[in-house]
Amino acid sequence: MLNRISTYFFRxxxxxxxxxxIPPLLYLLVVYLGSLVSLLVNSFYSIDDFTGMIVxxxxxxxxxxxxxxxxxxxxxxxxxxxxxxxxxxxxxxxPLAYYIAKFASPRLKTWLLIAVTIPLWxxxxxxxxxxxxxxxxxxxxxxxxHLFNLTDALDWLLGLPGIGGSxxxxxxxxxxxxxxxxxxxxxxxxxxxALERVPGSLLEASSDLGARPSQTFxxxxxxxxxxxxxxxxxxxxxxxxxxxxxxxxxxxxxxxIGQAVYSYQGTGGNVPLAAAMTMGPVxxxxxxxxxxxxxxxxxxx
Amino acid sequence: MPSKSSDTRPGASWGLKLAAFxxxxxxxxxxxxxxxxxxxxxxxxxxxxxxxxxTKWFGVALQxxxxxxxxxxxxxxxxxxxxxxxxxxxxxxxxVYRSNFFGRESISxxxxxxxxxxxxxxxxxxxxxxxxxxxPFSFWTIVIGHATFCVVVVYNNVLARFRRTSAxxxxxxxxxxxxxxxxxxxxxxxNIATALLAGGMLAFALSFDEVIVTTFTAGQQTTLPIWIFxxxxxxxxxxxxxxxxxxxxxxxxxPIFIAQKISAxxxxxxxxxx
Amino acid sequence: MMNNPSAPAITFEKVSRYFGEVKAVDQIDLEVIxxxxxxxxxxxxxxxxxxxxxxxxFDRPTSGQIHLYGRDVSSLPPYERDVNTVFQDYALFPHMNxxxxxxxxxxxxxxxxxxxxxxxxxxxxxVQLSGFAGRKPSQLSGGQRQRVALARALINHPKVLLLDEPxxxxxxxxxxxxxxxxxxxxKRVGITFIFVTHDQEEAITMSDRIAVFNxxxxxQIGSPSDxxxxxxxxxxAGFVGTSNLVxxxxxxxxxxxxxxxxxxxxxxxxxxxxxxxxxxxxxxDGVIRDVVYLGLFTRYLVEIEGGVDLVVVEQNLKSTSxxxxxxxxxxxxxxxxxxxxxxxxx
Numbered sequence: 001m002l003n004r005i006s007t008y009f010f011r012x013x014x015x016x017x018x019x020x021x022i023p024p025l026l027y028l029l030v031v032y033l034g035s036l037v038s039l040l041v042n043s044f045y046s047i048d049d050f051t052g053m054i055v056x057x058x059x060x061x062x063x064x065x066x067x068x069x070x071x072x073x074x075x076x077x078x079x080x081x082x083x084x085x086x087x088x089x090x091x092x093x094x095p096l097a098y099y100i101a102k103f104a105s106p107r108l109k110t111w112l113l114i115a116v117t118i119p120l121w122x123x124x125x126x127x128x129x130x131x132x133x134x135x136x137x138x139x140x141x142x143x144x145x146h147l148f149n150l151t152d153a154l155d156w157l158l159g160l161p162g163i164g165g166s167x168x169x170x171x172x173x174x175x176x177x178x179x180x181x182x183x184x185x186x187x188x189x190x191x192x193x194a195l196e197r198v199p200g201s202l203l204e205a206s207s208d209l210g211a212r213p214s215q216t217f218x219x220x221x222x223x224x225x226x227x228x229x230x231x232x233x234x235x236x237x238x239x240x241x242x243x244x245x246x247x248x249x250x251x252x253x254x255x256x257i258g259q260a261v262y263s264y265q266g267t268g269g270n271v272p273l274a275a276a277m278t279m280g281p282v283x284x285x286x287x288x289x290x291x292x293x294x295x296x297x298x299x300x301x
Numbered sequence: 302m303p304s305k306s307s308d309t310r311p312g313a314s315w316g317l318k319l320a321a322f323x324x325x326x327x328x329x330x331x332x333x334x335x336x337x338x339x340x341x342x343x344x345x346x347x348x349x350x351x352x353x354x355x356t357k358w359f360g361v362a363l364q365x366x367x368x369x370x371x372x373x374x375x376x377x378x379x380x381x382x383x384x385x386x387x388x389x390x391x392x393x394x395x396x397v398y399r400s401n402f403f404g405r406e407s408i409s410x411x412x413x414x415x416x417x418x419x420x421x422x423x424x425x426x427x428x429x430x431x432x433x434x435x436x437p438f439s440f441w442t443i444v445i446g447h448a449t450f451c452v453v454v455v456y457n458n459v460l461a462r463f464r465r466t467s468a469x470x471x472x473x474x475x476x477x478x479x480x481x482x483x484x485x486x487x488x489x490x491x492n493i494a495t496a497l498l499a500g501g502m503l504a505f506a507l508s509f510d511e512v513i514v515t516t517f518t519a520g521q522q523t524t525l526p527i528w529i530f531x532x533x534x535x536x537x538x539x540x541x542x543x544x545x546x547x548x549x550x551x552x553x554x555x556p557i558f559i560a561q562k563i564s565a566x567x568x569x570x571x572x573x574x575x
Numbered sequence: 576m577m578n579n580p581s582a583p584a585i586t587f588e589k590v591s592r593y594f595g596e597v598k599a600v601d602q603i604d605l606e607v608i609x610x611x612x613x614x615x616x617x618x619x620x621x622x623x624x625x626x627x628x629x630x631x632x633f634d635r636p637t638s639g640q641i642h643l644y645g646r647d648v649s650s651l652p653p654y655e656r657d658v659n660t661v662f663q664d665y666a667l668f669p670h671m672n673x674x675x676x677x678x679x680x681x682x683x684x685x686x687x688x689x690x691x692x693x694x695x696x697x698x699x700x701x702v703q704l705s706g707f708a709g710r711k712p713s714q715l716s717g718g719q720r721q722r723v724a725l726a727r728a729l730i731n732h733p734k735v736l737l738l739d740e741p742x743x744x745x746x747x748x749x750x751x752x753x754x755x756x757x758x759x760x761x762k763r764v765g766i767t768f769i770f771v772t773h774d775q776e777e778a779i780t781m782s783d784r785i786a787v788f789n790x791x792x793x794x795q796i797g798s799p800s801d802x803x804x805x806x807x808x809x810x811x812a813g814f815v816g817t818s819n820l821v822x823x824x825x826x827x828x829x830x831x832x833x834x835x836x837x838x839x840x841x842x843x844x845x846x847x848x849x850x851x852x853x854x855x856x857x858x859x860d861g862v863i864r865d866v867v868y869l870g871l872f873t874r875y876l877v878e879i880e881g882g883v884d885l886v887v888v889e890q891n892l893k894s895t896s897x898x899x900x901x902x903x904x905x906x907x908x909x910x911x912x913x914x915x916x917x918x919x920x921x
Contacts, residue, residue: 467666
C-alpha cells in the first residue's frame, strides 16, 4: 500500500514539489507579505482629527505628516545613530573577526564562534536590561569611573548638548553604547565569514611580492572583507533603525523612529501615521539589500 | 591535539589578541552582571558594589503567580512556533534542495526578510493586518508572528545539511528497495536530525525571548519578555526582574549552546572526511 | 512476474532522454545478454551515465522503452526493479555501520534480523571484509568502502548490477586489483554486470562486450577485440587506444581507396629502406621525427609523405635507450599487414 502511494508520488515530482513548497510559501506570502501590503495600504489612510477614527480613503496627507519638522528630526536622529553605530561596530568587530578567521587554531575557532553566536541568539531584551544595571547612576560603571577619578570627564561628557543627559543610562551616549553592544555579533560573523574565504596563500603572495603587513592589510584584506562588512551593516543599520526597546529603556525624551511608531500606534492610536513612518525603514532596507546583493554581500551571510 | 595548520599559522600580534579577547569580554560580561544583581538586597537602586548578599529574591519570584503565568505562556508560544517553523522550514528547504524551480532564489530572499527587516516592521504590519481583519489578538496571533522569523532559522540549518548530504544517498536507498517513506525514515531523517534539533532549538530560543513583534501581536497576554519590558520603563520589582532575567538567560542558553555545538560539530566532521 | 529468462537482460528500444534542448541519449537501441559483463564506455556527457540511471530508475526516458528480462520497466520506480547500483561516490549511509549498510536492502523488505546477519556475513566474506560489520563507513579506506558498496548492492541478488565508474576514486594500483576482483566476483555470482566507465583500458580488461558512446548515441557495440582491432568509426579508433588515421590521397596510395582507415601503432613495423616487404604488407617511407623511450617499449613519431605523422610503438626486445634515441632523423620504411587496417569511413 505504502509502495503504491510512494510510486504515485515518485511519478509526479512536480506534485511533490508543490506539496513541499505551498505551505511555507503560502504562509510567507499570505501572512508576511500580506501584512506588509496591509501596512502599505494603511499608510495611505489618514486619521480624522475630530473623531480619532481611521478614514479608509486614499490620501497622501499622512505621508505629509511624516515629513513635518518633528518627524524629520526623528528620522534624521535615528539614521545618524544607525550610521555611527554601524561604523563603530565594524571597527570593533574587525579585530576579533580577523583573529578568528586567520589566527585561531581550528579548535579555538570553534569555541570562539560559539562564544560570538551565543549573544547573537540569546535574549536581546535581557542584554539590554543588563546595561540598565551597568549604566545606572549608582551602578558599576560609575563606580569604576569614580575609582579612576574620571568623574569630571564623565560630567563634562554628559554636559555636552545633544548627546548628554542626566546620567549615562538616560543619555544618547548610553543608547549608543548599548546599540553597539547589542548588534556587534551581527557584524562579527559576516566579516569573519568573508575573511575566512581569503586564502592564506593570497596573504603570503602579497608579502612575497614585497608588501609590508600594513600594505597587505590595506590592499588585500580590507577589500576582501568589504562584502562581509556590507552584510553585517545590513543588520546593524536596519536593526538600529527599527528598534524601540533601547530608546524606551535608556534614552531621554527625544524620539527615535521605532519609539515614535510605537507611540503613534499605541497611545496615539494613529495607525496610518505609524504605518507611514515604518515605510521609511522598509524603503531604506530594501534599497540597502538590493545594493548589498550587487556587492555580493549575500554570500557572506 | 594541535593540528599542523595551527603550527604553521603566523602568530597574532599582542595588540590584535588584546583587541579580540577584549571584544569577547565586552560581549559577555553584561550577562554576568545580571547574575550578580540577583543577590542584591537593594530594592530601589542598582547600587554597586552590592550593599549585601541575599538569595531571598529567588523565593519571592517563585511565589509570583503572574510570573508563572507568563513563563507558561512563553514556553507554550515558543513550543508551538517552533513546531510550525520545523514543518514549514523543512518543507521549504526540501523544495529548494530537490529541484530547480523558477524563482528558487527569491525564496531565500523572502525567508530572510523577516529577520533582515527591523522587528517593528513585522510587528506593526501584522498588527494592521490582524486588526484590519478583525481577528482578536490572542495566543495564536503571537504564534503567527513568531513563526515568521523562526522559519528561516530552521530553513537555513536544514538546507545547509541537505547540501552537505550526498544526493546519491537517497537514490541508493530507493535502489536497494526502499520506497519514499522508508527512505525518509531510514536515510533522510537520521541525516537531518541534528540539523532539525539545532534549528528547532534556535527557533525556540528566538521565540522565547522575543519582545518587539510580540508587543504588537499580543492582546492582553503577557509573555515573559513583555513582563520584563514593562519593568524596564517603569521599574517596580527590580530584584524580581533580575531573577526573571537570569531565568530567561538560563532557559535560552542551553538550547543555543547545544545548537551551536551541533552546527560546529557537523562542519568539523565534514572537514575531516575531505 | 512477467519475467522471461530467455530474454536479454536489458533491452533498449529507441530510448531517448532529452534535457531541454540537449539530447543526452538519442534513440538508442541496445541489448545486454544475460550473465555478461557489459561496459558502457565513452567520454563524460556521452550519455552512458544517463543510460545507467534510466536502467536503475532514477531517470525516465523521454521516449522509448526499457525492458528487464522482457518486462517493460520504463516507468517503474527504482525500488520496484530487480536492479542494484554501485555508485561512483559509494553513497554509503554515514549513520549506519558496515553491517547495517549491507543489510539495508533486506531490512526494508522486513527480513528477520537473524537472517539478515547471516546474509551480511556471507557478503562480507565475498568481498573479503569479514569482521568489518561493526565499523562506520568513515573508518574505512576508499577500497574498503568500495567493497561495502558492492556487498550492499549484491545482497538483494539483483538480476542486473549497475556500476557507475566505481573505480574512479581509487589509485592506480588499487584500481587494477579491484578490476580483477570485480571480474572474479561477477563470475562467482553469475549476475549481469553493466559497468560505466570512461577508461578504455578498464573496459577492455574487464568486459565481455563494450558499447562505445558518443554524443548520446552508440558508435559501436562489440567484444573488446572487435572494438580495438576493428573500430567502426574514427571516434572509436581515437577514443579506444591510440590510433593512426590515414585518409585521402595517402590512403588511396597505400590501399587503393580514398576511404579513411585506421592502423594501430603497435601493428606497424619499422624497417630500413632496403627492406622489401611481403606482398600482403603495405609499406610507406618516412622520417623519424621524434622518439620517446618508455622502458618496456619505444614510441616513434614518423612523418610520411604529405606531412602526415604516424605513431609507431615497438617493444624494446633487443634495443636499448641508446639505440632508439639515436634513431631520430633516420629515414625508415614502415610496413604493416593489410589485414590490420580498419576502414572507418568518412
